[in-house]
Amino acid sequence: MAHPVRSDAEVLSVASEGVYHRLVLSARDAAPRVRPGHFATLAVGGPQSAMLLRRAFSIHRADVEAGTVELVVAERGEGTRELARARPGDRLDLIAPLGTPFPLPDGPVSALLVAADYGSAPLLALGEEIKRRGGQVGFILGAATADRLYGVEQARALTQDVLVVTEDGSAGLQGLVTDPLAQAVKAIDATVVHACGPMPMLREVSAIALGLGVRCHTAVEAAMACGVGICMTCVLPVVGEDGVSRFVRSCTDGPVFDGARVRWDDIGTVPPDLEGAAAMGGQG
Incomplete structure (x- = not known):
């Protein structure tokens, strides 16, 4: 269970990565509480804004020593466009961590991590934690086009078992992220699949994993x-x-x-x- 805190978080940096924006926020009280799979919410527009609802984002990673929380933002509407325009020194109303994270193994496991678009954001820290516990990981990262992939090089820094899939064939294999899933599970002898992405993808990932007798944990985008x-x-x-x-x-x-x-x-x-x-x- 998460124990969230509300912070007046300073923006330390904003970096464009493909079509996405990675925000690094100062959040010393929140950072030690974050586990892979937690999410955060940000208020947008200020107290006088008509944008009343907070925006939710998976937490990419947290650095306890630096006291930072990182979020990956895709511009989808007025609120996310405003966040993408944030600059160092700006302050954002942050609540984190929220939700129930991915379950972590007690010992070594072989895990396949599957994501579409920037659904990879929480999976990279999860992969690091699984490896820290003596396990091994493989990744399948997919998107419609190459510019919508996220975290490919970060994944390759963790393992040589990284498959890239794009629907238009502009990077890696052409097809859907679920196409090589069964083969990848067998290739690394995975005992668990962790996935993050849109509902149709998670549905297919879950069905394939169930058919193979492999446990599957899904982070839904709701x-x-x-x-x-x-x-x-x-x-x-x-x-x-x-x-x-x-x-x-x-x-x-x-x-x-x-x-x-x-x-x-x-x-x-x-x-x-x-x-x-x-x-x-x-x-x-």
Whole structure:
């Protein structure tokens, strides 16, 4: 469970990396609490802004000694464009860390880390931690085009087992990030898959891993209006340890879930067997 703190975080640097922007923020109270898979939220526009909702980002990495937290931002709308224009010395309202991180092994494991676009941001620190515990890692990094890849060189600094896949063939293999997944699992004898990216990709990754008998942990990309479990806009249907399906909040119960327990086909619906579904269906 995360123990978040709110910080008036100074922007130390902003670097363009492909189509993305990497922000390094001073956050001495938050940095020691961060684990791979945690996320952070930033307020945008200032107190008088019409942009009321905070923006959520996976934490790329945290440096306890430097007291910093790093985020990778893709420009998608007015709020993220404003963050991309931040300059050193600016101050941002940061809450971190939030959510449930990736589970870490007690000892050496062989793990395959799979990401689309900048979904690789939290996986690179995860790979470092797995290696620190004596394990080995491999990566599959994919995107539609080469400029939308993130962290390829960082991954190659960790392992020679890095596959790059782009839909247009502008870098690496041509195809989808899931195309070489089964072969990659077997190549490194992976016992666990960790994945971060859009829901359709995570659904396919989970299905392939399940078919191979490999555990799969997925960091979902869900729209989060509050980030702290109040608004219920980020719920997903998930099968609990007791076998009962319930809506759970991506921001507090996740964003990392056991891929075998997420009901991927039912996302966006209210399954009739979901606990409480009858009451939900009766609301006018």
